Amino acid sequence: MKQEWRLFWINAYVLEISWEAGISQHTLLKMIAVKSSLEKGLGADLYDVRMGYHALAVHFRQPAGNRDWNKIIQELMENAQSDFPQSRKRWRIPVCYAPEVAKDLISIANLKGMTVEELVQEHSSAEYMLYFYGFLPGFMYLGGLSERLHVPRKAIPDPQIPSGSVAIGGMQTGIYPMNSPGGWHVIGKIPFSLFDPQTGRLPVFRSGDSICFMPIKKREFDIIVHDPVYSLTYDII
Amino acid sequence: MTLSKNGTITVLKPGPFTSIQDAGRYGYAEFGVPSSGFMDASTAGIANLLLGNHADAPCLEIFGGGVRLLVDTTCLMVAAGADGELGTSNRRFRTHQRFQLDAGDVLDIYPFRAGQWMYLALFGDFSVPTRFGSKSFYYPITPQSKLKSGDVLNFSCRTFAHSSSNSQLKPHNWSAKQEVEVYPGPELQILTESSQQALFQRPFTVSSTQNRMGIQLVERLENSLPEIYSSPVFPGTVQLTPSGTMIVLMRDAQVTGGYPRILQLTETSISLLAQKRPGETVTFSLLPSLQGS
Numbered sequence: 297m298k299q300e301w302r303l304f305w306i307n308a309y310v311l312e313i314s315w316e317a318g319i320s321q322h323t324l325l326k327m328i329a330v331k332s333s334l335e336k337g338l339g340a341d342l343y344d345v346r347m348g349y350h351a352l353a354v355h356f357r358q359p360a361g362n363r364d365w366n367k368i369i370q371e372l373m374e375n376a377q378s379d380f381p382q383s384r385k386r387w388r389i390p391v392c393y394a395p396e397v398a399k400d401l402i403s404i405a406n407l408k409g410m411t412v413e414e415l416v417q418e419h420s421s422a423e424y425m426l427y428f429y430g431f432l433p434g435f436m437y438l439g440g441l442s443e444r445l446h447v448p449r450k451a452i453p454d455p456q457i458p459s460g461s462v463a464i465g466g467m468q469t470g471i472y473p474m475n476s477p478g479g480w481h482v483i484g485k486i487p488f489s490l491f492d493p494q495t496g497r498l499p500v501f502r503s504g505d506s507i508c509f510m511p512i513k514k515r516e517f518d519i520i521v522h523d524p525v526y527s528l529t530y531d532i533i
Numbered sequence: 534m535t536l537s538k539n540g541t542i543t544v545l546k547p548g549p550f551t552s553i554q555d556a557g558r559y560g561y562a563e564f565g566v567p568s569s570g571f572m573d574a575s576t577a578g579i580a581n582l583l584l585g586n587h588a589d590a591p592c593l594e595i596f597g598g599g600v601r602l603l604v605d606t607t608c609l610m611v612a613a614g615a616d617g618e619l620g621t622s623n624r625r626f627r628t629h630q631r632f633q634l635d636a637g638d639v640l641d642i643y644p645f646r647a648g649q650w651m652y653l654a655l656f657g658d659f660s661v662p663t664r665f666g667s668k669s670f671y672y673p674i675t676p677q678s679k680l681k682s683g684d685v686l687n688f689s690c691r692t693f694a695h696s697s698s699n700s701q702l703k704p705h706n707w708s709a710k711q712e713v714e715v716y717p718g719p720e721l722q723i724l725t726e727s728s729q730q731a732l733f734q735r736p737f738t739v740s741s742t743q744n745r746m747g748i749q750l751v752e753r754l755e756n757s758l759p760e761i762y763s764s765p766v767f768p769g770t771v772q773l774t775p776s777g778t779m780i781v782l783m784r785d786a787q788v789t790g791g792y793p794r795i796l797q798l799t800e801t802s803i804s805l806l807a808q809k810r811p812g813e814t815v816t817f818s819l820l821p822s823l824q825g826s
Contacts (some may be wrong), residue, residue, distance in 0.1 A: 303824075304824065305716070305823035306716065306765075306770075307716055307797050307800075308823065314719070319762060343560050344559070344560045344562050345563060346563050347563065348763045349762035351764045351765055353767070428763075430787055430789035431787055431789070433564060433565045433674055435565050437763065493566075493675075494664075496664065
Protein backbone atom coordinates (compact mmCIF):
# COMPACT_ATOMS: atom_id res chain seq x y z
CA MET A 297 0.00 0.00 0.00
CA LYS A 298 1.28 3.44 -0.87
CA GLN A 299 2.18 5.49 2.18
CA GLU A 300 -0.40 8.26 2.40
CA TRP A 301 1.66 10.68 4.49
CA ARG A 302 5.07 12.24 4.20
CA LEU A 303 7.61 13.64 6.63
CA PHE A 304 9.38 16.97 6.27
CA TRP A 305 11.83 18.56 8.71
CA ILE A 306 11.03 22.28 8.99
CA ASN A 307 14.17 22.76 11.10
CA ALA A 308 16.04 20.52 13.53
CA TYR A 309 13.21 20.82 16.06
CA VAL A 310 10.07 20.62 13.95
CA LEU A 311 8.87 17.61 11.99
CA GLU A 312 5.86 18.08 9.75
CA ILE A 313 3.66 15.11 8.89
CA SER A 314 1.38 15.87 5.98
CA TRP A 315 -1.43 14.10 4.18
CA GLU A 316 -2.98 14.77 0.79
CA ALA A 317 -3.84 18.49 0.47
CA GLY A 318 -7.47 19.29 1.12
CA ILE A 319 -10.07 19.78 3.81
CA SER A 320 -11.51 16.46 4.87
CA GLN A 321 -12.95 15.00 8.05
CA HIS A 322 -11.28 11.73 7.16
CA THR A 323 -7.81 13.34 7.26
CA LEU A 324 -8.73 15.33 10.38
CA LEU A 325 -9.68 12.21 12.33
CA LYS A 326 -6.46 10.50 11.28
CA MET A 327 -4.43 13.51 12.33
CA ILE A 328 -6.13 13.64 15.72
CA ALA A 329 -5.40 9.97 16.30
CA VAL A 330 -1.73 10.41 15.35
CA LYS A 331 -1.47 13.56 17.45
CA SER A 332 -2.81 11.84 20.52
CA SER A 333 -0.51 8.83 20.11
CA LEU A 334 2.46 11.15 19.62
CA GLU A 335 1.55 12.99 22.80
CA LYS A 336 1.06 9.74 24.67
CA GLY A 337 4.33 8.23 23.45
CA LEU A 338 6.62 11.28 23.35
CA GLY A 339 4.87 13.78 25.62
CA ALA A 340 7.96 14.75 27.62
CA ASP A 341 10.04 15.32 24.47
CA LEU A 342 7.52 17.68 22.87
CA TYR A 343 6.49 21.28 23.25
CA ASP A 344 3.32 20.56 21.36
CA VAL A 345 1.79 19.37 18.11
CA ARG A 346 0.19 22.10 16.05
CA MET A 347 -2.30 21.34 13.31
CA GLY A 348 -3.36 22.69 9.97
CA TYR A 349 -5.95 21.17 7.62
CA HIS A 350 -3.71 18.36 6.41
CA ALA A 351 -0.43 18.79 8.27
CA LEU A 352 0.74 18.25 11.83
CA ALA A 353 3.85 20.00 13.09
CA VAL A 354 5.58 18.08 15.87
CA HIS A 355 7.67 20.53 17.88
CA PHE A 356 10.47 18.79 19.80
CA ARG A 357 12.24 20.32 22.78
CA GLN A 358 15.61 19.07 21.47
CA PRO A 359 16.89 18.40 17.95
CA ALA A 360 15.39 15.02 17.10
CA GLY A 361 16.60 14.13 13.64
CA ASN A 362 18.76 11.22 14.78
CA ARG A 363 15.96 8.65 15.02
CA ASP A 364 14.14 6.68 12.35
CA TRP A 365 10.97 8.74 12.35
CA ASN A 366 9.56 7.04 9.29
CA LYS A 367 9.47 3.79 11.23
CA ILE A 368 8.31 5.39 14.49
CA ILE A 369 5.45 7.26 12.79
CA GLN A 370 4.53 4.15 10.82
CA GLU A 371 4.13 2.21 14.06
CA LEU A 372 2.21 5.05 15.67
CA MET A 373 -0.18 5.09 12.71
CA GLU A 374 -0.85 1.40 13.06
CA ASN A 375 -1.48 1.66 16.80
CA ALA A 376 -3.44 4.89 16.37
CA GLN A 377 -5.85 3.12 14.07
CA SER A 378 -6.56 0.44 16.62
CA ASP A 379 -6.89 3.05 19.41
CA PHE A 380 -9.55 4.90 17.48
CA PRO A 381 -12.34 5.93 17.94
CA GLN A 382 -11.63 8.12 20.92
CA SER A 383 -14.22 10.26 22.66
CA ARG A 384 -15.24 13.45 20.93
CA LYS A 385 -17.73 15.98 22.20
CA ARG A 386 -20.69 17.68 20.59
CA TRP A 387 -21.10 21.14 22.10
CA ARG A 388 -24.16 23.36 22.00
CA ILE A 389 -23.43 27.07 21.97
CA PRO A 390 -26.24 29.65 22.24
CA VAL A 391 -26.15 32.34 19.54
CA CYS A 392 -28.26 35.45 19.19
CA TYR A 393 -28.87 36.15 15.51
CA ALA A 394 -30.15 39.73 15.72
CA PRO A 395 -29.13 42.82 13.79
CA GLU A 396 -28.50 44.70 17.06
CA VAL A 397 -25.55 42.41 17.83
CA ALA A 398 -24.63 41.26 14.30
CA LYS A 399 -23.95 44.13 11.96
CA ASP A 400 -23.68 42.10 8.73
CA LEU A 401 -26.71 39.85 9.27
CA ILE A 402 -29.11 41.78 7.07
CA SER A 403 -26.60 42.59 4.33
CA ILE A 404 -25.56 38.93 4.06
CA ALA A 405 -29.20 37.78 3.96
CA ASN A 406 -29.79 40.29 1.16
CA LEU A 407 -26.65 39.24 -0.68
CA LYS A 408 -27.73 35.59 -0.48
CA GLY A 409 -31.34 36.34 -1.45
CA MET A 410 -32.59 34.82 1.79
CA THR A 411 -34.73 36.11 4.59
CA VAL A 412 -32.93 36.52 7.90
CA GLU A 413 -34.95 33.54 9.21
CA GLU A 414 -33.78 31.35 6.33
CA LEU A 415 -30.16 32.38 6.90
CA VAL A 416 -30.42 31.65 10.64
CA GLN A 417 -32.02 28.28 9.89
CA GLU A 418 -29.28 27.44 7.39
CA HIS A 419 -26.47 28.41 9.77
CA SER A 420 -27.88 26.89 12.97
CA SER A 421 -29.05 23.56 11.55
CA ALA A 422 -25.57 22.37 10.60
CA GLU A 423 -23.11 20.57 12.82
CA TYR A 424 -19.64 22.07 12.54
CA MET A 425 -16.36 20.35 13.17
CA LEU A 426 -13.43 21.98 14.91
CA TYR A 427 -10.40 21.44 12.70
CA PHE A 428 -7.82 23.48 14.62
CA TYR A 429 -7.15 26.78 16.33
CA GLY A 430 -5.33 29.59 14.54
CA PHE A 431 -5.42 33.26 13.54
CA LEU A 432 -5.96 34.39 17.17
CA PRO A 433 -5.57 32.64 20.50
CA GLY A 434 -8.76 30.60 20.90
CA PHE A 435 -10.01 31.16 17.31
CA MET A 436 -11.52 27.93 16.01
CA TYR A 437 -11.45 26.96 12.36
CA LEU A 438 -14.88 25.35 11.97
CA GLY A 439 -15.68 23.30 8.88
CA GLY A 440 -19.09 22.31 7.63
CA LEU A 441 -20.64 25.60 6.51
CA SER A 442 -23.50 25.07 4.09
CA GLU A 443 -22.52 25.91 0.54
CA ARG A 444 -25.43 28.32 0.41
CA LEU A 445 -23.57 30.45 2.98
CA HIS A 446 -20.15 30.48 1.34
CA VAL A 447 -19.19 34.12 0.91
CA PRO A 448 -15.97 35.95 -0.01
CA ARG A 449 -14.21 37.69 2.86
CA LYS A 450 -14.56 41.45 3.10
CA ALA A 451 -12.28 43.30 0.71
CA ILE A 452 -11.34 45.63 3.56
CA PRO A 453 -11.28 43.96 7.00
CA ASP A 454 -13.28 45.50 9.84
CA PRO A 455 -10.92 47.29 12.21
CA GLN A 456 -12.72 45.85 15.22
CA ILE A 457 -15.00 42.84 15.40
CA PRO A 458 -16.39 42.45 18.93
CA SER A 459 -15.51 39.45 21.07
CA GLY A 460 -18.13 36.70 20.79
CA SER A 461 -19.12 37.57 17.22
CA VAL A 462 -20.18 34.59 15.12
CA ALA A 463 -19.05 35.16 11.56
CA ILE A 464 -18.80 33.52 8.16
CA GLY A 465 -15.98 33.88 5.63
CA GLY A 466 -15.04 31.75 2.64
CA MET A 467 -16.27 28.22 3.33
CA GLN A 468 -15.93 28.57 7.06
CA THR A 469 -17.63 29.88 10.13
CA GLY A 470 -16.08 30.90 13.44
CA ILE A 471 -16.41 32.83 16.66
CA TYR A 472 -14.14 35.77 17.45
CA PRO A 473 -12.74 34.95 20.92
CA MET A 474 -11.70 38.54 21.54
CA ASN A 475 -12.02 41.99 19.99
CA SER A 476 -9.97 41.89 16.83
CA PRO A 477 -9.73 43.19 13.30
CA GLY A 478 -11.25 40.66 10.93
CA GLY A 479 -12.46 40.08 7.39
CA TRP A 480 -15.43 37.81 8.06
CA HIS A 481 -19.11 38.80 8.07
CA VAL A 482 -20.75 38.95 11.50
CA ILE A 483 -24.14 37.22 11.60
CA GLY A 484 -24.57 36.49 15.32
CA LYS A 485 -23.15 36.83 18.78
CA ILE A 486 -22.67 34.52 21.74
CA PRO A 487 -23.50 35.91 25.19
CA PHE A 488 -20.28 34.99 27.02
CA SER A 489 -16.55 34.73 26.57
CA LEU A 490 -15.20 31.45 25.17
CA PHE A 491 -11.61 32.11 26.13
CA ASP A 492 -10.39 34.55 28.73
CA PRO A 493 -6.58 34.19 28.80
CA GLN A 494 -6.37 36.16 32.06
CA THR A 495 -7.90 33.19 33.89
CA GLY A 496 -5.06 30.97 32.70
CA ARG A 497 -7.62 28.40 31.52
CA LEU A 498 -7.44 26.99 28.03
CA PRO A 499 -10.49 26.72 25.76
CA VAL A 500 -12.54 23.55 26.36
CA PHE A 501 -13.01 22.57 22.71
CA ARG A 502 -10.63 20.11 21.06
CA SER A 503 -9.87 19.36 17.42
CA GLY A 504 -12.46 16.87 16.22
CA ASP A 505 -15.22 18.15 18.53
CA SER A 506 -18.52 19.18 16.99
CA ILE A 507 -20.10 22.57 17.55
CA CYS A 508 -23.83 23.26 17.18
CA PHE A 509 -25.31 26.71 17.38
CA MET A 510 -28.61 27.13 19.26
CA PRO A 511 -30.48 30.27 18.24
CA ILE A 512 -31.61 32.37 21.21
CA LYS A 513 -33.71 35.52 21.36
CA LYS A 514 -32.18 38.89 22.16
CA ARG A 515 -33.99 38.80 25.52
CA GLU A 516 -32.36 35.47 26.44
CA PHE A 517 -29.03 36.81 25.20
CA ASP A 518 -29.34 39.80 27.54
CA ILE A 519 -30.20 37.54 30.49
CA ILE A 520 -27.13 35.37 29.94
CA VAL A 521 -24.90 38.41 29.41
CA HIS A 522 -25.93 39.68 32.83
CA ASP A 523 -25.63 36.29 34.48
CA PRO A 524 -21.98 35.34 34.15
CA VAL A 525 -22.63 31.73 35.16
CA TYR A 526 -23.45 29.74 32.07
CA SER A 527 -22.55 26.10 31.62
CA LEU A 528 -21.94 24.92 28.11
CA THR A 529 -23.51 21.55 27.48
CA TYR A 530 -22.18 18.70 25.42
CA ASP A 531 -22.66 15.04 24.74
CA ILE A 532 -20.11 12.42 23.80
CA ILE A 533 -20.11 11.28 20.19
CA MET B 534 25.00 34.89 50.03
CA THR B 535 22.69 36.84 47.79
CA LEU B 536 20.30 39.37 49.22
CA SER B 537 17.09 40.16 47.43
CA LYS B 538 15.28 43.48 47.47
CA ASN B 539 12.03 44.59 45.92
CA GLY B 540 11.93 47.65 43.76
CA THR B 541 10.07 49.37 40.97
CA ILE B 542 10.86 50.77 37.55
CA THR B 543 8.58 53.60 36.52
CA VAL B 544 8.26 54.19 32.79
CA LEU B 545 8.67 57.93 32.20
CA LYS B 546 9.05 57.62 28.40
CA PRO B 547 8.07 54.27 26.85
CA GLY B 548 9.60 54.76 23.38
CA PRO B 549 7.83 53.31 20.33
CA PHE B 550 7.59 49.71 21.56
CA THR B 551 8.97 48.52 24.87
CA SER B 552 7.80 45.31 26.50
CA ILE B 553 8.89 42.50 28.78
CA GLN B 554 9.97 39.42 26.84
CA ASP B 555 11.53 36.12 27.73
CA ALA B 556 12.33 33.01 25.68
CA GLY B 557 8.65 32.63 24.81
CA ARG B 558 5.49 30.69 25.41
CA TYR B 559 5.71 27.07 24.29
CA GLY B 560 3.15 24.32 24.37
CA TYR B 561 -0.03 26.29 23.61
CA ALA B 562 0.23 26.75 19.85
CA GLU B 563 -2.50 24.15 19.36
CA PHE B 564 -4.87 26.68 20.96
CA GLY B 565 -3.69 29.43 18.66
CA VAL B 566 -1.33 31.03 21.18
CA PRO B 567 1.80 32.45 19.49
CA SER B 568 5.18 31.77 21.06
CA SER B 569 6.19 35.44 21.42
CA GLY B 570 9.54 36.01 23.16
CA PHE B 571 12.75 37.88 22.31
CA MET B 572 12.95 39.22 18.75
CA ASP B 573 16.74 38.87 19.01
CA ALA B 574 17.14 35.91 21.34
CA SER B 575 20.91 35.71 20.78
CA THR B 576 21.47 39.18 22.22
CA ALA B 577 18.94 38.85 25.03
CA GLY B 578 20.63 35.64 26.10
CA ILE B 579 24.01 37.40 26.22
CA ALA B 580 22.58 40.28 28.28
CA ASN B 581 21.26 37.75 30.78
CA LEU B 582 24.41 35.65 30.88
CA LEU B 583 26.60 38.71 31.49
CA LEU B 584 24.69 39.16 34.75
CA GLY B 585 24.75 35.50 35.67
CA ASN B 586 21.02 35.11 34.91
CA HIS B 587 19.57 32.19 33.01
CA ALA B 588 19.74 33.02 29.28
CA ASP B 589 15.93 32.80 29.05
CA ALA B 590 15.20 35.23 31.92
CA PRO B 591 12.78 38.07 31.15
CA CYS B 592 14.30 41.34 29.90
CA LEU B 593 13.00 44.73 28.95
CA GLU B 594 12.92 44.66 25.15
CA ILE B 595 13.28 48.13 23.67
CA PHE B 596 12.59 49.03 20.05
CA GLY B 597 14.33 52.08 18.63
CA GLY B 598 15.29 53.74 21.91
CA GLY B 599 13.99 57.02 23.29
CA VAL B 600 13.13 55.43 26.62
CA ARG B 601 13.37 56.96 30.09
CA LEU B 602 13.04 54.86 33.25
CA LEU B 603 13.09 55.73 36.95
CA VAL B 604 14.31 53.15 39.45
CA ASP B 605 13.62 53.37 43.17
CA THR B 606 16.08 50.73 44.33
CA THR B 607 19.73 49.89 43.73
CA CYS B 608 20.00 47.30 41.00
CA LEU B 609 22.46 45.80 38.53
CA MET B 610 21.74 45.79 34.81
CA VAL B 611 23.21 44.97 31.43
CA ALA B 612 22.11 46.48 28.12
CA ALA B 613 22.80 44.57 24.91
CA GLY B 614 21.78 44.60 21.28
CA ALA B 615 21.27 47.76 19.27
CA ASP B 616 24.11 50.25 19.18
CA GLY B 617 23.01 53.16 21.33
CA GLU B 618 23.89 55.38 24.23
CA LEU B 619 22.46 55.09 27.67
CA GLY B 620 23.08 56.72 30.99
CA THR B 621 21.88 58.82 33.86
CA SER B 622 22.27 62.59 34.27
CA ASN B 623 25.91 62.20 35.30
CA ARG B 624 27.06 58.78 34.05
CA ARG B 625 27.29 57.02 30.70
CA PHE B 626 27.06 53.24 30.34
CA ARG B 627 28.26 50.96 27.59
CA THR B 628 26.34 48.06 26.21
CA HIS B 629 27.52 44.58 27.17
CA GLN B 630 28.90 45.82 30.48
CA ARG B 631 27.32 45.62 33.88
CA PHE B 632 26.24 48.85 35.49
CA GLN B 633 24.58 49.76 38.75
CA LEU B 634 21.68 52.12 39.19
CA ASP B 635 20.88 53.67 42.54
CA ALA B 636 17.57 54.58 44.08
CA GLY B 637 16.16 57.64 42.33
CA ASP B 638 18.30 57.28 39.20
CA VAL B 639 16.68 58.13 35.88
CA LEU B 640 18.06 55.98 33.07
CA ASP B 641 17.88 57.36 29.55
CA ILE B 642 18.18 55.06 26.56
CA TYR B 643 18.76 57.33 23.58
CA PRO B 644 17.61 56.62 20.02
CA PHE B 645 19.79 53.88 18.55
CA ARG B 646 22.55 54.53 16.04
CA ALA B 647 22.26 51.08 14.51
CA GLY B 648 20.13 48.01 15.02
CA GLN B 649 16.55 47.86 16.20
CA TRP B 650 16.25 46.01 19.50
CA MET B 651 18.01 46.51 22.82
CA TYR B 652 17.68 44.26 25.83
CA LEU B 653 17.91 45.51 29.37
CA ALA B 654 18.57 42.58 31.66
CA LEU B 655 18.21 42.91 35.40
CA PHE B 656 20.09 40.98 38.07
CA GLY B 657 16.87 39.66 39.53
CA ASP B 658 13.32 39.09 38.39
CA PHE B 659 10.57 41.17 36.86
CA SER B 660 7.41 40.57 38.91
CA VAL B 661 4.96 40.52 36.02
CA PRO B 662 2.37 37.75 35.77
CA THR B 663 3.29 34.52 34.03
CA ARG B 664 0.65 33.52 31.49
CA PHE B 665 0.84 30.05 29.99
CA GLY B 666 4.41 29.57 31.07
CA SER B 667 5.89 32.91 29.97
CA LYS B 668 6.12 36.54 31.01
CA SER B 669 6.36 37.74 27.41
CA PHE B 670 3.94 40.54 26.66
CA TYR B 671 1.46 39.62 23.97
CA TYR B 672 -2.05 41.03 23.94
CA PRO B 673 -4.56 39.41 24.53
CA ILE B 674 -2.67 36.70 26.42
CA THR B 675 -1.25 39.43 28.66
CA PRO B 676 -3.21 42.60 29.48
CA GLN B 677 -0.99 44.82 27.33
CA SER B 678 1.33 44.42 24.38
CA LYS B 679 3.72 47.22 25.32
CA LEU B 680 4.56 49.56 28.15
CA LYS B 681 3.10 53.03 28.31
CA SER B 682 4.10 56.15 30.14
CA GLY B 683 3.37 55.87 33.87
CA ASP B 684 3.48 52.07 34.00
CA VAL B 685 5.23 50.72 37.07
CA LEU B 686 7.12 47.43 36.88
CA ASN B 687 7.85 45.61 40.11
CA PHE B 688 11.04 43.63 40.39
CA SER B 689 13.06 41.77 42.92
CA CYS B 690 16.72 42.51 42.58
CA ARG B 691 19.64 40.49 43.82
CA THR B 692 22.21 42.84 45.22
CA PHE B 693 25.31 40.78 45.72
CA ALA B 694 27.43 41.11 42.63
CA HIS B 695 29.36 37.99 41.92
CA SER B 696 32.12 37.77 39.38
CA SER B 697 30.54 36.26 36.36
CA SER B 698 32.44 33.73 34.34
CA ASN B 699 30.40 34.94 31.40
CA SER B 700 31.93 38.40 31.32
CA GLN B 701 34.01 37.60 28.25
CA LEU B 702 30.95 36.81 26.12
CA LYS B 703 31.05 38.66 22.85
CA PRO B 704 27.91 40.13 21.32
CA HIS B 705 26.89 38.52 18.06
CA ASN B 706 27.95 40.64 15.17
CA TRP B 707 24.66 41.36 13.45
CA SER B 708 25.74 44.61 11.84
CA ALA B 709 28.47 43.12 9.65
CA LYS B 710 26.63 39.97 8.71
CA GLN B 711 24.24 39.99 5.79
CA GLU B 712 23.76 36.30 5.25
CA VAL B 713 20.56 34.76 6.59
CA GLU B 714 20.73 30.98 6.88
CA VAL B 715 17.62 29.13 5.80
CA TYR B 716 16.26 25.65 5.40
CA PRO B 717 14.02 24.89 2.44
CA GLY B 718 10.34 25.29 3.33
CA PRO B 719 7.75 22.63 2.51
CA GLU B 720 6.52 24.54 -0.57
CA LEU B 721 9.91 25.69 -1.90
CA GLN B 722 10.24 23.00 -4.54
CA ILE B 723 6.97 23.92 -6.21
CA LEU B 724 8.34 27.38 -7.07
CA THR B 725 9.59 27.74 -10.61
CA GLU B 726 13.29 27.16 -11.22
CA SER B 727 13.82 30.84 -12.03
CA SER B 728 12.10 32.01 -8.84
CA GLN B 729 14.19 29.63 -6.79
CA GLN B 730 17.32 30.97 -8.43
CA ALA B 731 16.29 34.57 -7.81
CA LEU B 732 15.70 33.72 -4.18
CA PHE B 733 19.32 32.75 -3.61
CA GLN B 734 21.10 35.03 -6.06
CA ARG B 735 19.97 38.50 -5.15
CA PRO B 736 19.82 40.51 -1.94
CA PHE B 737 16.46 41.39 -0.39
CA THR B 738 15.70 44.62 1.38
CA VAL B 739 14.00 44.80 4.78
CA SER B 740 10.91 46.99 4.47
CA SER B 741 9.36 49.28 7.04
CA THR B 742 6.25 47.09 7.03
CA GLN B 743 7.21 45.10 10.08
CA ASN B 744 6.30 44.45 13.67
CA ARG B 745 6.71 41.66 16.21
CA MET B 746 4.50 39.43 14.01
CA GLY B 747 6.44 39.65 10.80
CA ILE B 748 8.82 41.51 8.52
CA GLN B 749 7.96 42.17 4.91
CA LEU B 750 10.72 42.24 2.31
CA VAL B 751 10.71 44.82 -0.48
CA GLU B 752 11.66 42.89 -3.64
CA ARG B 753 9.03 40.59 -5.05
CA LEU B 754 9.41 37.11 -6.40
CA GLU B 755 7.60 35.98 -9.45
CA ASN B 756 4.85 33.85 -7.96
CA SER B 757 2.31 31.65 -9.62
CA LEU B 758 1.69 29.47 -6.58
CA PRO B 759 -1.85 29.13 -5.33
CA GLU B 760 -2.62 29.73 -1.66
CA ILE B 761 -2.37 26.59 0.44
CA TYR B 762 -4.73 25.09 2.98
CA SER B 763 -3.86 26.67 6.32
CA SER B 764 -0.79 24.87 7.62
CA PRO B 765 1.48 25.20 10.65
CA VAL B 766 3.91 28.13 10.60
CA PHE B 767 6.64 29.21 13.02
CA PRO B 768 8.79 32.22 13.77
CA GLY B 769 11.27 32.28 10.91
CA THR B 770 8.88 30.86 8.31
CA VAL B 771 9.07 32.83 5.05
CA GLN B 772 5.65 33.08 3.43
CA LEU B 773 5.17 34.00 -0.20
CA THR B 774 2.03 36.08 -0.68
CA PRO B 775 0.00 36.13 -3.93
CA SER B 776 1.57 39.49 -4.87
CA GLY B 777 5.02 37.89 -4.75
CA THR B 778 5.98 39.73 -1.57
CA MET B 779 7.73 37.68 1.09
CA ILE B 780 6.86 37.95 4.76
CA VAL B 781 9.27 36.57 7.33
CA LEU B 782 7.20 35.55 10.33
CA MET B 783 8.58 36.73 13.66
CA ARG B 784 7.91 35.91 17.30
CA ASP B 785 4.27 36.98 17.62
CA ALA B 786 3.21 35.33 14.35
CA GLN B 787 0.00 33.35 14.29
CA VAL B 788 0.41 29.58 14.47
CA THR B 789 -1.04 28.65 11.07
CA GLY B 790 -0.94 30.38 7.70
CA GLY B 791 -2.39 30.01 4.24
CA TYR B 792 0.53 31.24 2.13
CA PRO B 793 3.17 28.90 0.70
CA ARG B 794 6.04 28.41 3.14
CA ILE B 795 9.14 28.68 1.00
CA LEU B 796 11.94 29.03 3.58
CA GLN B 797 12.61 28.58 7.27
CA LEU B 798 15.19 30.78 9.00
CA THR B 799 17.44 29.30 11.67
CA GLU B 800 17.06 30.67 15.20
CA THR B 801 20.32 32.64 14.83
CA SER B 802 19.11 34.13 11.57
CA ILE B 803 15.80 35.23 13.12
CA SER B 804 17.85 37.20 15.65
CA LEU B 805 20.05 38.64 12.91
CA LEU B 806 17.13 39.71 10.73
CA ALA B 807 15.34 41.31 13.71
CA GLN B 808 18.24 43.77 14.07
CA LYS B 809 18.23 44.82 10.40
CA ARG B 810 16.67 48.20 9.77
CA PRO B 811 14.35 49.06 6.90
CA GLY B 812 16.54 49.67 3.84
CA GLU B 813 19.23 47.20 4.92
CA THR B 814 19.63 44.09 2.81
CA VAL B 815 20.06 40.40 3.46
CA THR B 816 20.85 37.40 1.31
CA PHE B 817 19.47 33.91 1.83
CA SER B 818 21.99 31.15 2.23
CA LEU B 819 20.52 27.68 1.79
CA LEU B 820 21.57 25.08 4.35
CA PRO B 821 21.91 21.41 3.43
CA SER B 822 18.58 19.60 3.48
CA LEU B 823 17.52 18.01 6.75
CA GLN B 824 15.43 15.40 4.97
CA GLY B 825 17.08 12.10 5.67
CA SER B 826 15.07 9.72 3.54
